Amino acid sequence: MAILACLFPKYSVNLIEFIFTECLTKQGVMNLPIFNYLTELFFPRLCVVCGDRLIEQEQWICLHCLHHIPRTNFHLEPDNRVAQIFYGRVKLEFATSFFYFSKGSKYQSLLHALKYKGMKELGAEIGKHFGIDLMQSSDFLSVDVICPVPLHPQKEKKRGYNQSWWVASGIALQMQKELSDDNLKRVTATETQTRKSRFERWQNVEGIFELSHPDAFAGKHILLIDDVVTTGATLEACAQTILSQTDARVSIATLGTA
Numbered sequence: 001m002a003i004l005a006c007l008f009p010k011y012s013v014n015l016i017e018f019i020f021t022e023c024l025t026k027q028g029v030m031n032l033p034i035f036n037y038l039t040e041l042f043f044p045r046l047c048v049v050c051g052d053r054l055i056e057q058e059q060w061i062c063l064h065c066l067h068h069i070p071r072t073n074f075h076l077e078p079d080n081r082v083a084q085i086f087y088g089r090v091k092l093e094f095a096t097s098f099f100y101f102s103k104g105s106k107y108q109s110l111l112h113a114l115k116y117k118g119m120k121e122l123g124a125e126i127g128k129h130f131g132i133d134l135m136q137s138s139d140f141l142s143v144d145v146i147c148p149v150p151l152h153p154q155k156e157k158k159r160g161y162n163q164s165w166w167v168a169s170g171i172a173l174q175m176q177k178e179l180s181d182d183n184l185k186r187v188t189a190t191e192t193q194t195r196k197s198r199f200e201r202w203q204n205v206e207g208i209f210e211l212s213h214p215d216a217f218a219g220k221h222i223l224l225i226d227d228v229v230t231t232g233a234t235l236e237a238c239a240q241t242i243l244s245q246t247d248a249r250v251s252i253a254t255l256g257t258a
């Protein structure tokens with residue numbers, strides 16, 4: 001205590017003692033308002049989309065950016081642009097994305113933060129809002145199991161998390177659906193390729209994913225979740241794997257679509 005008093009001579013020993021006691025012994029450092037204030041002062045929480053300071057009730061994204069997210073509303077329109085990506089490639093029930101993003105746009109930074117900046121909880125937060133939208137559609141309400149697109153274990157270890165799992169967990173929580181993260185597995189790290197013929201693609205897809213327990217998906221409606229859909233190659237491979245190994249129906253939902 002005496003050392004603290006020497007370091008901060010302007011403050012009385014009593015005040016330092018009060019802060020020290022309250023801070024470290026009674027409430028714990030994290031709970032003390034002054035600690036939160038100082039953390040906020042030196043490490044302000046910023047919105048991942050606009051960069052403005054967040055208020056206490058906001059997490060990762062400010063209410064303004066959340067409200068103005070460029071929703072596709074594809075869950076209300078079965079014959080949409082995302083569904084069309086898979087026409088003639090794999091039989092899906094429904095396909096949708098939460099919002100549009102373009103290269104360099106504000107909302108692309110959200111996806112970038114989720115995937116590359118370690119902000120995994122952002123995925124669950126946005127997933128919850130996506131889940132609210134999906135619940136407006138009877139097509140998606142008929143889903144039984146939410147299944148994130150798996151990363152290869154080596155890649156997941158390197159990144160520390162699977163961003164699609166976090167999105168899926170938010171959606172599953174909101175929709176009160178089962179989350180399956182131990183059935184569909186990625187067994188090779190090979191990138192899926194799109195510039196191939198349908199047959200070559202099929203060969204390329206073979207052996208990338210597999211189901212550990214095909215029976216667990218039998219007769220169920222599976223909703224595959226990924227962060228973005230661009231060429232659709234990975235999602236196609238996952239859907240093909242499920243459909244070829246068990247009697248299930250498959251739909252797709254991603255956060256972003258270009």
Ligand SMILES: [Zn+2]
Binds near residue numbers: 049062065066
């Ligand atoms: Zn914002």
